[in-house]
Amino acid sequence: MDTKKLAVFQEAIKNGSLKKTAEKLNYTQSGLIYMMNSLEDEFGIHLLNRTTKGIELTQEGILLEPYIKKIVDCEEELTKVIADIHKEGTKKIRIGAYPIYACHYLPTIMKSFLVDNPENEITIRVATADNLSKMLEEDEVDLAVGEKGLIKNTDWIFLMKYEIYAALPQTIKLADDVEAVTYDLLKDYPLLFSSYNKVSEHVEEMLGKGKEKPYKINVASEDGSALLSMVEEGLGIAFLSSLYLRECPDTVRMLPLDPHITRELGVILKPEKKKSVQIKKFIEYLQKQQY
Numbered sequence: 001m002d003t004k005k006l007a008v009f010q011e012a013i014k015n016g017s018l019k020k021t022a023e024k025l026n027y028t029q030s031g032l033i034y035m036m037n038s039l040e041d042e043f044g045i046h047l048l049n050r051t052t053k054g055i056e057l058t059q060e061g062i063l064l065e066p067y068i069k070k071i072v073d074c075e076e077e078l079t080k081v082i083a084d085i086h087k088e089g090t091k092k093i094r095i096g097a098y099p100i101y102a103c104h105y106l107p108t109i110m111k112s113f114l115v116d117n118p119e120n121e122i123t124i125r126v127a128t129a130d131n132l133s134k135m136l137e138e139d140e141v142d143l144a145v146g147e148k149g150l151i152k153n154t155d156w157i158f159l160m161k162y163e164i165y166a167a168l169p170q171t172i173k174l175a176d177d178v179e180a181v182t183y184d185l186l187k188d189y190p191l192l193f194s195s196y197n198k199v200s201e202h203v204e205e206m207l208g209k210g211k212e213k214p215y216k217i218n219v220a221s222e223d224g225s226a227l228l229s230m231v232e233e234g235l236g237i238a239f240l241s242s243l244y245l246r247e248c249p250d251t252v253r254m255l256p257l258d259p260h261i262t263r264e265l266g267v268i269l270k271p272e273k274k275k276s277v278q279i280k281k282f283i284e285y286l287q288k289q290q291y
Contacts, residue, residue, distance in 0.1 A: 005039045007072050009047070012036065013065065017054040093282055096125045096132045096144035099223040100243045101265070105289055106145075113285045120278060136268060142279055143269040145286070150268060157267040157283060160291035163242045164261040165254045167227065169234040172253075180258035181237075183207055190236030192227055194219045202261060203239060228252060 012021040012032070022032040040047050047061035057065060097106060102124060110122055125141055132144040133151045148156055166181040168174070172189060183206045191203070193216060217236060219227055224247075227238040231252050240254065241263070248254050267283055274280065 001042070002039075003071060003075050005035055005042075006068050007075070008032065008035055009039060010069060010072050012048070012055060013057065015054075016056075018050075020054075090276070091119055091278060092121045092123070093143075093278055094123045094125065094141040095282075096127055096135045096141040096146075098128070098132075098146065098241075099126050099225075100241060100247075101145050102126045104243060104246060105291075109285050109289050113282055117278070117281065132268070136270065142273050142276070143267055143283070145265060146268050148264040148266055153270075154268050155271050155274060157287070158264060159266045159286060159289075161262060161264055163256050164239050164263065165242050165245070165256055167231045167238045167240050167244070167248065168253045168255065169231050169236075170251050170253070171234045172237070174253070174255075179255065180260075181255045182258045186237060190217065192217045192219055192230055192236045192238040194224065194227055194238070206259075 008021070008025065008027075011025065012018055015021045015024065018032050018036070019029055021027075022029045025032075027035075036048060043064075045060045045064070046058050047064065048055045049058055095106070106124065110124075114120060114122070123141075125135055127135065129146060129150055132141075132146050135141045136144055136151055136154065144150075145159065148158075166186070168181070183203075186203070187207055193203075217230070219230065219238075224238075224240045224244050227240060228244065228247065228249065230236070231238045232249055239257075242254075242256070245254055267286060269279070
């Protein structure tokens with residue numbers, strides 16, 4: 001059904017004349033008559049009576065006119081809403097982030113954003129890399145803050161660099177001037193691995209898969225704080241983002257690895273999400289944050 005015909009039909013009813021309507025809408029009178037005849041053919045119903053005074057609705061036309069008006073009004077409202085979305089967005093933003101980023105950076109960023117944009121609504125989903133990937137693919141979040149290369153066929157906007165550190169319990173005595181943990185040192189101690197930072201395979205490769213190593217504990221946790229607690233109890237050495245330096249207790253020492261493992265953290269989103277005005281605004285606040 002061509003809603004343009006319905007809108008012209010409504011205008012003709014309002015004017016009471018096909019001639020006046022044609023002049024107002026810049027149609028030829030014959031073209032307008034053809035359009036109205038086409039609408040009647042499409043419905044299979046006679047809608048208008050032509051009289052010497054102009055036009056008037058038939059009984060069938062009187063019955064259908066309120067419904068036609070609803071369709072025309074709804075299309076006008078839809079057009080307005082679409083224009084508003086293009087101009088301002090939906091005012092709702094769904095964000096996925098790692099626990100440590102959500103804890104230390106998002107609160108400040110959100111506060112600043114909402115002070116300037118109080119009409120917005122923000123939803124935060126805290127998750128591991130695997131879950132962030134799933135959330136983006138299934139459109140459960142509009143954007144995620146995660147590592148570069150985490151998800152294929154997405155755009156990525158750089159925010160910061162960080163390192164993977166070794167977290168050591170106080171039972172491991174190192175000289176005060178030691179500035180990094182070598183892989184040779186790791187061979188002598190039990191290791192705690194978590195899937196959240198994806199360094200397990202890398203570290204094991206550096207250690208050498210064919211060599212004897214102490215026991216290994218795999219920890220399925222979305223939060224590195226659990227690993228810090230285990231390190232504090234002397235269970236072994238864990239591998240954590242340098243972002244956890246702010247949470248490190250006095251009984252745990254965090255040092256970079258030698259050679260270093262560096263990661264990049266940024267905004268991940270599908271290309272079509274970049275069209276949203278509100279998402280663009282929020283990304284600007286993420287980029288302004290001091291890291």
